[in-house]
Structures are given as C-alpha cells and as structure tokens.
Amino acid sequence: MPETTVPVTTLASTSTPASSSASASSSTSASSPKARRAARISLGALQIVLGLFYALASALPKLIAHPSAAEAFDKLGWGSTGMYLIGALELAGGLALLVPLLSSVAAVALGALMVGAFVVNVTVIHGPYVATPLILILPLALIAWARRGHTTELVRWVRRRV
Numbered sequence: 001m002p003e004t005t006v007p008v009t010t011l012a013s014t015s016t017p018a019s020s021s022a023s024a025s026s027s028t029s030a031s032s033p034k035a036r037r038a039a040r041i042s043l044g045a046l047q048i049v050l051g052l053f054y055a056l057a058s059a060l061p062k063l064i065a066h067p068s069a070a071e072a073f074d075k076l077g078w079g080s081t082g083m084y085l086i087g088a089l090e091l092a093g094g095l096a097l098l099v100p101l102l103s104s105v106a107a108v109a110l111g112a113l114m115v116g117a118f119v120v121n122v123t124v125i126h127g128p129y130v131a132t133p134l135i136l137i138l139p140l141a142l143i144a145w146a147r148r149g150h151t152t153e154l155v156r157w158v159r160r161r162v
Contacts, residue, residue: 043146046139047097054094054110062087076124089113097143104151107144111137 061069062083073083093113096106114133121130 043143047103047143050110050136050139050143051094051097054090054097056094059087059090059094063091072125076120086113100147101150101154101157104144104147104149105154107140107147111140111144114140 060066062073065080065083069083069087070080073079073086076082090110090113093106093110096102097110099106114137118130118133118137121127121133
C-alpha cells in the first residue's frame with residue numbers, strides 16, 4: 001500500500017478529541033430547539049403557501065369556470081363536470097393543508113392528484129407545463145412525511161368516534 005493511502009479504520013481511530021467534539025456539537029446543533037422551531041415554522045409557511053396556491057390559484061379558476069380552465073377541460077373531453085370536480089378536490093385539499101390534523105392526509109391526496117395531472121399532461125395535453133405537477137409533488141411529499149404523526153392522531157380520533 002502506498003504511503004499516501006491510509007486505511008479508513010486508521011483515520012477513525014486517530015481522530016483527535018477536538019475533531020470528534022466538533023462533529024458532536026454540529027449534530028447537536030442540528031437538533032437544537034432553535035433549529036427544530038425554525039424547521040416547524042418553515043414547514044408551516046410552506047403549508048400556508050401551498051394551501052393558498054391550491055385554493056386560490058388552482059381551484060378558483062376551475063370553480064368560476066374561467067375560460068382558460070373551461071377550454072383545457074373541453075380539450076380533454078371532461079367538460080364542466082370534470083373541471084368542477086378537480087376544482088373542488090383542489091379547494092378541499094388546499095384548505096385541508098391549513099388544518100393541522102388533516103395536513104398529512106391532504107398532502108398525500110394532493111400528491112395523488114398531481115400524479116394524475118402529470119399523466120394527463122404527458123399523454124394528452126403535451127403542453128409546456130408538464131413538469132409543474134412533479135415540482136408540486138416534492139413539497140407535498142415533504143409535508144406528508146413531516147406531518148405523518150398527524151395522520152396517526154386523525155386515525156385515533158376517528159376510531160374514538162366510531
């Protein structure tokens with residue numbers, strides 16, 4: 001073995017106390033109360049932004065039968081029924097993102113809706129916004145994963161009521 005190559009086990013065993021305490025402090029700081037609070041606030045802000053986006057920018061044009069939305073759904077052959085149904089689902093999902101107990105379930109449902117939107121965009125529309133549903137799935141997946149404890153709470157709440 002050349003002199004410049006050092007086995008990993010040698011490096012790990014020869015680490016100085018200063019370097020191991022630095023790595024320990026960095027892992028501690030990542031889970032500090034300030035970091036957790038900042039992550040909670042950021043996630044809440046993301047939920048609000050996405051909730052308002054789905055309720056206002058995405059669902060509203062469909063629910064008021066804006067000409068651009070009506071034209072797109074007519075092109076799909078789904079007509080006004082499909083437009084109102086998708087608009088209602090987006091509105092419900094957007095509002096549910098704002099309710100802490102429903103946020104994880106809403107993120108999963110909206111993610112499924114975005115998978116459908118992606119498939120329709122790729123197979124039927126062939127428009128310039130094919131990637132938009134995929135981009136929206138990423139923050140929805142983050143919300144669903146981070147708020148997964150809310151789903152457990154919701155299931156317990158429903159079971160108590162039944």
